[in-house]
Amino acid sequence: MAHPFLTLPLLLCLGQASEPSQVEAPVQSRLSFLAxxxxxxxxxxRTFFHAALDVRTPELASGLSAExxxxxxxxxxGGAQGVAFSDNGSAIRLRYRPSTWESREGLALSVFxxxxxxxxxxxxxxxxxxxxxxxxRSGNEPALELRLSRRRWSVFAATKAASVINDLELKAQSRFAxxxxxxxxxxxxxxxxLKATHLNRGVVPTLAAQGIEESMPVYGVSLGASWHRGAPIGNSVDLSLYSGDPTFFERFFQPDTYPGDFAASVSLEGSLVSQRLVDADALLEMxxxxxxxxxxxxxxxxGFFRLHALAFLRTASFLQVDAPGVPPYQALQRDADPRAEVSGTLSGDYHLPDWGLTPGLLVRVALPAAFQAQQVLGPVSDTTLVIRGPNQFFILPDGEDRRAVLTLKATARWDLGSVAGVLAEVSYVRDPNRTTFEDDSSGVSxxxxADPDALGFNLLLQARF
Known part of the structure; x- marks a missing residue:
């Protein structure tokens, strides 16, 4: 039997390639529709259709299996007809477990x-x-991961690769993370x-155009701690916050257990990343x-009542770490006065076992990240840029500053046995940072x-075979 501790740190804290559900069926498929x-x-x-197929072989040799x-x-x-396909982390995996090891132990090689x-x-x-x-990158970004899991510890090593254009030599080069x-x-x-990473994104294109060769190395570390008592507690229904997670369609319909006794968990984490970018105050330096x-x-x-609380902080430069620089490949000015995003979410739900229904309520208050925008917009007076995500901005009117965003949601999860499920939420968002552009009396935009109030919804349907 697997040690109960493994259900938390190896899935929450290690957090790499998601482990497949432990099912006996050699073939399992999922079809999901998200509106x-x-x-x-x-x-x-916006509507999306997601299809997943998991295949597990019998034991190929002593302790060796494939997935x-x-x-x-x-x-x-883009046209009126035709369908576009995009990958969501498809994988091939080999597993090896000696006969004396427990079921959750082993060596796994995953190829994406x-x-x-x-x-x-x-x-x-x-x-x-x-x-x-x-x-x-000019194409795909495949990855390879090797992980060793034992009863009380686990380690992994992984690499990603991509073909990146070298603007100085005008040719593609292979880069590795x-x-x-x-x-x-x-x-x-x-x-x-604990996780650590190092990569080099290649030469800076804006400097390469001037014949200057400067690279963009990245170093980072993430540290997490977790505490857990009782049976594992599932995720809250918060589709808008987690819908970008590639494991979203797999883990949100995993069966939740309600043994009736008390259970609690707390996880705390922090990340620090350093990337080398063009100095905005000295444009030919890094x-x-x-x-x-x-x-x-x-x-x-x-019992059947669950309470979830999530608070996080993200600095302006962290929000842009995967799309580095504002403008691209350029660090913020030293006097840009960057301010971090701070968000807090509290949600509660109650499971009705006779109906398979779990209704809930959620409230979120967030203060978005922002910085002074002279660097991006030129020498304008007292203009603030609000960051919603990588390369997603609101430009505030002159003299205005960021304001808190309020989100209220009614959520529901409906489990239709083991073959289907429904997740739904209706949300009200008041975001006083929303802006649009209009021409003034002189014709300048x-x-x-804009209207700060918005009513929205998310609906996810899934069938499993």
């Missing part, structure tokens, strides 16, 4: 031939990074995990820019505040 509308009044409905996981998105193409988004830094999804190591780390059980309830992130995830269950 998302952030603001009903904008009529910007293949196909995970794909289907969506309409198309995309390596399941190999990353950080632990809790909102503060993970390096999902994509090379933003200027290295990741390594591990987790250790200090007590049956307490564990630690300097290192630091980005930081931290997260606290607490869960509590008593300037940012003005």
């Amino acid at each position: 998302s509308e952030e603001a009903v009044e904008d009529s910007a409905l 293949a996981a196909l995970s794909m998105f289907f969506s309409t193409g 031939p198309l995309t390596g988004t399941r190999v990353y830094m950080g632990f809790s999804y909102p503060v993970t990074w390096e999902r994509q190591s090379f933003p200027r 290295l990741l390594a780390g591990g987790a250790v059980e200090l007590t049956p309830e307490l564990g630690l995990a 300097r290192s820019e630091l980005g930081q992130a931290a997260a606290l995830d607490a869960r509590w269950r008593q 300037r940012p003005v505040f």
Whole structure:
């Protein structure tokens, strides 16, 4: 029998390529449909179709087995007809476990031939990074991971590769990212995990155009700690916060257990990343820019009631770490006054076992990251740029500063036996940082505040075979 501690740090803290569900069926498939509308009044409905197929072989040799996981998105193409395909971390995996080892122990070699988004830094999804190591790649970014898991500890080493254009030599070069780390059980309830990474994104294109060869190395570390008591507590229904996670369609419908007794867990993590970018105050020189992130995830269950709390902090430079620089490949000015994003979420739900239904409520208050925008917009007076995510910005009117964002949600999970499930949420968001552009009396386009209120929804349907 697997040690109960492994359910938390190896899945929450180690957080690399997701372990498949421990099922006996050699073939399992999932079909999921996701419809998302952030603001009903904008009529910007987005729909996605996700298909997954997991195949597990019988034992090939003593202790050796193989697995293949196909995970794909289907969506309409740019034209009126046709379908576009995108990979979601499909993998081929070999496992070896000596006969004297426990079921969760072993050596695993995972190959991600198309995309390596399941190999990353950080632990809790909102503060993970390096999902994509090379933003200027000319093709796929495959990954390879080797992991050794024992009863009280686990270690891994991984690499990603991509073809990146060298703008100085005008040819493609292979670039590699290295990741390594591990987790250790200090007590049956307490564990630690550590990850480290190094990569070089290649030459700076803006300097290469001037005949200057400067590279962009990246160094980073993530440290996590977790405590757990009782049976594992599942995830809250928060589709908008976790829908970008490549394991989203796999883990949100994993069966939750409600043994009736008390259970609780707390995980704390922090990440520090340094990347070398062009110095905004001396454009032909380079300097290192630091980005930081931290997260606290607490869960509590008593009977059929669950309570989830998530708080995290992300600096402006951390939000741009996978799309480095604002403008691209350029560090923030020293007087840009960058301010970190701070977010807090509290949610609760109650499971109705006779109906298989779990309704819940959620509230989130967030203060977005921001900095003074002279560097991006030129010599304008007192203009603030609000960062929503990588290369996602709101430009505030002159003299205005960032304001807190309020999110309220009603959520529901409906399990239809072991073959189907529904996740749904209706949300109200008040974001006073939303802006649009309008021409002033002189014909110059300037940012003005837009309607801060938005009503949206998310709906996920899944069938399993």
